[in-house]
Amino acid sequence: MKTANLAIVFTDIQGFTERTSRQTLEENQRLLRVHHELLTPVFKAFGGRIIKSIGDAFLVTFESPTQAVLSGMAIQDRLWQHNRSVLEAERLDVRVAINVGEVRVESNDVFGEPVNIASRVESIAEPGEVFFTEAVYLSMNKAEVPSQEVGSFELKGIPGKIRVFRVPRAPYRVEVPAVVHVAPGSAGPLPQEAPPFGNLALSRMPSSALVSGPDLAATAAALGSRAATVGGRLVERTRTALQSVKTVPRPSALAARKLAVGGGVLALVLGIGFVLRDSPAEDAIEAVAKASSTREKLELVQAAEKLISQEKAPGERAWLHGQLAEALEAPGQAVGFYRSGVKAGHGDSEDRLIELLEHPECRVRVNAADALGDLKLASARGELEDLAEDGGPGEDSGLFGCDSRKAAKKALERLGR
Template sequence: MKTANLAIAFTDIQGFTERTSRQTLEENQRLLKVHHDLLTPIFKAFGGRIIKSIGDAFLVTFESPTQAVLSGMAIQDRLWQYNRSAQEAERLDVRVAINVGEVRVESNDVFGEPVNIASRVESIAEAGEVYFTEAVYLAMNKAEVPSHEVGAFELKGIPGKIRVFRVPRAPYRVEVPSVVHVSPGAESPVSNEQPPFGNLALSRFSGSSLAQGPDFAATAAALGSRAASVGGQLVERTRTIIQSVKAAPRFPLASRKLMVGGGVLALVLGMGFVLRDSAAENAIDDVADASSKEEKLKLAVEARKLIDAEKAPGEKAWLHGQLAEALEAPNQAVGHYRSGVKAGHGDSKDRLIELLEHPDCRVRVTAAEELGDLKVASARGELEDLAEDGGPGEEPGALFFGCDSRKAAKKALDRLGH
């Protein structure tokens, strides 16, 4: 079992489920693409590794808690810039939550209580804010990141209370002028013409200042360019380490890459091990990042060859499911994850449960049916939530083409029994 001490960041869009019910599928896809194009370069520029993206949510890991918080600040400032020129229906109000701790690393995913805590903190975070736990506060560089305690919270499923902090709004001041009547620990008033965190993090990257205007594509390009530059500077400093890693016979080198800014994290040093992506996983990432359908299909051919070389049936099924999702075919992915679960693959089971929250009703229905058929007891809580709350795109009682994931969840629960 591999473990690592990582900062875990969760982000999601405020009110996304409600908005989905008012949008066409095309409008929803455009919104998610803008969201992806805005956030992804920032995560990577600050050294983040995107573990998964589910609808409007990201799960990202960082080796540095300071960089994790800075990335959250950069995201909020960048979205402030974007929202200034966006129409109301296209605005993106995102919340960010971060925790740090030792997690279990398996097949390009992370598990453990630190992940659960980060997810729970996200549920209490407010849109436009960056929340983080006391663990992050104690581990981060406080000279780089200002902080303000929110309070101690009892979080569902987490023993004891968790102290939560947030990044205060700019301007950052040690003392509040006496002429302004603000209670101790409160923040100074912020003009609507100033980004919420004063570009403190975003300004580290050339080309990302407010003078660039609302062109988020240009900002993303600038961030990627700057990240590559920063990565280049790191190469010389890490050359000796990489040479020694290459010399270590216990770590194969077929797909090893050092993350430099916008690259993919495939090498983690420390704790006495190296974490890397497989060649198949890298190929799947390439498919997901492709800009056109034609390019995706072309890259998928090579990805399938690499996946088919995998000998473990459960891992092979998981990888085929990941590829299907990269090709935007989540219902096909469900079938592959079913095969993975039957082969005893834990990640396939976890992903099948996660798909109960998919924005497409039919994907939720299929996932619920498979979980019920497979009698996955660990899905009971999520199935109960779906049975009670449903999700976007519900059409209960509609003839022929209606979709009712609530009903599917209830049937799955009946299969599980009491």
């Protein structure tokens, strides 16, 4: 029998069981898929080993309790960013609980009282929080992870009381540049806020570890804390970048759609709006797309966000935020912004949302189809019928697969085929 001293992490989605009773099977599968895409890269980036994933729950082990707590903080900050860019029904509120101790390691599972205690702590943890036991508190590096005692609890099946701690909310040591965001369905920008744990952990992750997830705006938020140059130097760099770009007039919506289809494999062409511009905000968005380094890109994002926030028309503002999301290679998030633009009567947002039905990423096509179905856009009928019949790259109808054909059929049902 093999034993090891490991940190045990349990996570689950708040209210998942109740949600499954009022959502379709496809909606539940999509929720779990997004949940896995968001959390898995974070666990791996901090050295976690995913032991099992059952429905909405993860069981993960770490050799370092400090890394385990940091992973929990990174998860909550990433989910905070994700939740700001999706509809209320698509929010993910997760509980994180951590314990450490000697466990039995058998095949692909772990057993023992430390596992049971971690599970019990999860049952009292609050969504959006990172709870951990006194054993973790005593063994972790306190210089890296802030902590605050919650109290002592009697846990079912566990003798004695267990002292429980949590990671307090920021600010503590981290200063994060505030960025204005527009929430899908809202009339304007949200107040400037910082994520719950100040990106203290998320900023340590390499950008490549976040690029595979569905919400790449989290990458910008995470790495934003690394951007050292703001104010006058930022404005000057933005101006220099813009001077190298030749402005061309924005074409008609139909011409833009044809151009998007013709250059489907190129991210910059797929963005359309940030290669065809007629406003300072669109110039700034193109500068973001053309940035040669992550640091430069993130600095330019702040300038673009500022210009977008000055746009008075809600529809145009939502459109520009969608274009910026695409410039950051986050088309999934862009869908939510275009949806807001359509609700505000913005024609370009409607056209772009329809164009995204031909996106090479299956998940983007599914999101676009869902949005068009919810909006009941009759103008999308032809493209939805094509997608329902032909599908696209990356189709997989398995449990955690992606099926844009089915999403298109469902959207057509909402349109009243």
